[in-house]
Amino acid sequence: MSGDVTVLPHHGVTAEELLARLAEAQQADLPVRGGKVTAYVYDTGRPEVHEAGAAAYAGMLEVNMLDPTAFPSMVALEKDVVRAVAAELGQPDAPGIFTSGGTESIMLAVKAARDAAKIERPQMVVPVTAHPAFHKAGHYLGVEVVAVPVDLGAYTVDPASVEAAITERTVLVVVSAPSYPQGVIDPVTEVAALAAARNIPCHVDACVGGWLLPWLREAGAEVPPFDLSVPGVTSISCDLHKFGYAPKGASVLLFKDAALRRSAYFASAAWPGYTIINATVQSSRSAGPLGGAWGTLHALGREGYLELGRTTLEATRRIAEGAAKIPGLRVLGDPQAALVAIAGSPEVDVFVLADEARKRGWFLQPQLSYAGIPANLHITVTGVTLERVDAMLAVIAESAEAARERGPAVVPEGLPELIASLNLDELDDPTFVELAASVGIDLTSRDQPEMAAVNAVLDALPAKTREAILVRFLSVIYG
Known part of the structure; x- marks a missing residue:
């Protein structure tokens, strides 16, 4: 195989040849095992565990989670996984939803809070260290994000700043346990209490830490209260494809009560086809990730x-x-x-x-x-x-x-100002590629470039300009 595969073959190829092509395509990938990649992948160091998860994943691969009445196995496995997570996160009987990952869990938590509140022009209050999935959820769901600063020594959110940001339009308050950027836990108890005093739901983003902090606590670490046992916490997200070591994508969203979980659901009877009732953003979806999570937990x-x-x-x-x-x-x-x-x-x-x-x-x-x-x-x-x-x-x-x-990466004088002044929407992708090449960045190469200069330029730009550039970059690499 040379270059990208762009044309469907006239005749099917063997599984052996497909795997050979796949291996060639993966030659430039970061390794998913071995511990030298310190983001994106999670490795137990126990091959037999990952193999068990993969086998269970394959066993449920073709089960469609669209209709739980058609495949009772997915209901049994999901209830088992949700119960296991709930037992470690402060409320063994907590109702939950198995999702494709932290972003979907967060999306559903925001939807549940929005729909339960029934407020026009809703807002949510989040720390600046909160995951961008909250900004994505706000963008998709029409919920304004009100970001509040964190302490620049501890990097945790200040409860007083959260309280000051709450308005009559606030439908959700968010804290992280921990926040991804610095690995610190926001003051969940204090923030949840002030949210409860205003009768506002409080979501704990424990996508990273939910299936780690309980074990760290048992191992002797000092872990402050952060889960559903904390008064005022109404929902919590926990990714099993992170420190649960399950195959991607596996996450659980827990709610304090079933009424709030029902607000996350979507149903539609406004058509003559099959009944639509979805627990997640997706409709048809493979039960493979559910099987992988279930298998890994038990392994x-x-x-x-x-x-x-x-x-x-x-x-x-x-x-x-x-x-x-x-x-x-x-x-x-x-x-x-x-x-x-x-x-x-x-x-x-x-x-x-x-x-x-x-x-x-x-x-x-x-x-x-x-x-x-x-x-x-x-x-x-x-x-x-x-x-x-x-x-x-x-x-x-x-x-x-x-x-x-x-020495430090050099940012050409005036370049950040020039980039910030451009209307990137007016540039087509080839022109954007030429612009990048003019400052020494080859977006057409498949080789791993040195990124220091690129990151230095991005670091010198406002967040909105960074976002615009990254959107164009994604458009180019998939062009």
């Missing part, structure tokens, strides 16, 4: 997750302590989950550091500056990380020294 069991919690806790502490000792680097906040954010300095550019680490076979996720929070590198610690902590810290230290020698 690991409580003891398996507790042991992964212990190793993850130790690895996180060692990485945070080790990174803080590297000259020119500092850890942002006090990580309370398996997420660590490392900021640089005038001498050590984190974007250059990330490129240097990539040359050495490690992917560290760059995060741009925003709302007073400096640019940094994000590390998600998984079950496989502990045995590679020393190697990771050695690569970070070596890459930091190389970044110091190279």
Whole structure:
């Protein structure tokens, strides 16, 4: 196979040839196992667990979750998975929904709050560190997002700022446990209490931490109250394809009561076809991810997750302590989950550091500056990380020294202002490609480029301009 596959073959090809083509297409992909990719993928370090999840996924692959009366197996598995999550998140009998991922869980939580409130021009109050899925949900569902700042030392939201942002149009208040960028837990108890005092639902985004924090607590970590046991918390999202280690995409959205869950549902009888009643945004969907989540949960069991919690806790502490000792680097906040954010300095550019680490076979996720929070590198610690902590810290230290020698990424003078002044909607994709090439960025290459200069330019731009550029970038790579 050479280049992209663009034409359907006249005759079908064998499974062996298909797998060979697939392997060739994946040659430039980041590895999903081994712990050198510190974002996007979650690895237990136990191949037999991932194989069990994959087998259960395949076993439910062709089951359609559109109609629960047609496939009782999906109802049984979903109830089992929801009960398992509810038992660890403060209310064993909590009603829930199995979704395709955190974004869909968040979308449904916002829909439920909006529909239950029945308020014109609804708003939701979220920290600036809340996941962009809330902005997506607000965009799709017509709910205005009111973002409030976080403390620039602890990186948690201030309850007083949340309270000040609440209006008569607020239908939902959001906190994170933890927030993805710095791995810290918002003051859930305080925020949920002030929301309850106004009779406003409070959603806890525990997509990252929901299936991790309970095990970290059992392993000895100090984890503040964050789940449905907290008075005022009305819903919570928990991704099982993160620290549940299930195949993508698997998430659970729990509600305090069934009435709020019913507000997340959608039904339509306004047509002459089959009955439409959906628990999720999707209608037809494979039960494969449900099977994969169910299989993974049972393959690991409580003891398996507790042991992964212990190793993850130790690895996180060692990485945070080790990174803080590297000259020119500092850890942002006090990580309370398996997420660590490392900021640089005038001498050590984190974007250059990330490129240097990539040359050495490690992917560290760059995060741009925003709302007073400096640019940094994000590390998600998984079950496989502990045995590679020393190697990771050695690569970070070596890459930091190389970044110091190279110096910061250079942003051409006047370029951010020029880009910000452009009307990107008036540029077609070929012209956008030429514009990128004029500043040394080849969007047509399949090779992995050095990203320090690109990230430095993006970092110098306002958020709205960043968004416009990223939309154009996506259009180009799929063009």
